Amino acid sequence: MTLVPRGLKIGVFDSGFGGLTVLRELLKLLPGAESIYLGDTARLPYGSKSRETISRYAVSSAKFLEEQGADLMVIACNTATALALEDIQASLPIPVIGVIEPGAEAARAVSKDGDVLVLATAATVQSGAYTKALAAVGLKAYEKACPLLVPLVEEGWTEHPVTDEVIRIYLDEALSAAPETKTLLLGCTHYPLIEAAMRRVLEGVGRPLMIVDSAKATAAATARLVAEIFPNVTVIEGPGRSFFATDSVAKFRKLGADFLGQPVDEVRLVDLGG
């Protein structure tokens, strides 16, 4: 068990539920940390929107978590990281970590040939953020927008022939553009819920790529950051976890449990305007 400082509060933000896959991994690494999560569910999805809109939404969401006492902030959303990480860092007085750089570093650790296929939302792909982050660690990115995967996960079709077929169609196009790559990076925090389906499809087409999950990589990077900036750590028993959403708390409780992998007991509604 990793020790964490008394009272350390980690803010985790996503447009919706996907960021709970990051929190899920984070709770394994830092079980003693207090966490505060915001899903901006009234304004989701970010993935199909413009940079200006995404930045405005993400900055106001991150500010809310900082006002609630977060000591550091995890932007557990690829789209918000890709389009607004610098804006958020400029707006907050606390350390802010995104999912893309950790994802790129994790890909560097496993990529043998230097090529990485990235599946992500339309906005993340259009931003070119993964291409830039992977180039910074010496890798070449092939990015593929997969707009239907988030709706399929939210419909609960994580084990469903239609989802397998949609993944197959997206991967067919992507793999023919990247015939040599052996590494697949999940560039959206919804995708860990369909990692098994992706593995199945990849094996079906005879391309069993290594799958790198940016949620796990981000949790590990956050734990390292905590150890670095809060070196004098102590344990807290029975830490608190708070959840906020900008839309229906009932839906958040219900869907959130699938992403978090454990019950989400209490969710508070917050109005960020709009």
Add this chain to the structure above:
Amino acid sequence: MTLVPRGLKIGVFDSGFGGLTVLRELLKLLPGAESIYLGDTARLPYGSKSRETISRYAVSSAKFLEEQGADLMVIACNTATALALEDIQASLPIPVIGVIEPGAEAARAVSKDGDVLVLATAATVQSGAYTKALAAVGLKAYEKACPLLVPLVEEGWTEHPVTDEVIRIYLDEALSAAPETKTLLLGCTHYPLIEAAMRRVLEGVGRPLMIVDSAKATAAATARLVAEIFPNVTVIEGPGRSFFATDSVAKFRKLGADFLGQPVDEVRLVDLGG
């Protein structure tokens, strides 16, 4: 050609692009009318959100159009009509028409057996608005939420085997619950773009239902309302059409043309907060 009063400006509002299918039909019936359309694209989709959030978004959007000079308002969005029509009517000093009552009346005109299968978003179905509106005209509703159909239309997969398969899955479930019905009501303004696919699937399963399109029905009801409240009509040549969106105008121009069936030349960005 129907005559319309000089200067009559019709406001048309939707969360996104779907309402353009209503405007498309309206322009056939009232080619001389000036129209002003708002797509609240920064906050779409409404269909998966709560009543409170949808009402807040819809009222602020409708108010914007009224401030821009709309003389009457068409809520060209099933979800906003289902959850917020009364709130919008209470907030605006101009006549406001929704899509659900016209849809129910059109279903009444064709339904022989008194049963109607309604396909719509999750929020529309949860509201029970179609069940109520159809009961008011003596019909029994079977409502089916189809959360993947809007994303499939927005992905451009209007003629695609995956879309046919998703429609088949939704209709299989819905038709077994409504074994006798011969009428299918499209309770979402995105669905006219996949009406051909629905027809194909229905024929494939041996249930060639009559399809009622609430977009067409609403355009006809709007034309009747215009004739009623503005009886002294004159023609205007070369009317204006204005388009506003709360997110990317480039995307609106591109996607909007598919829904409107003609080019969308100029779109202006508007910030409604959020």
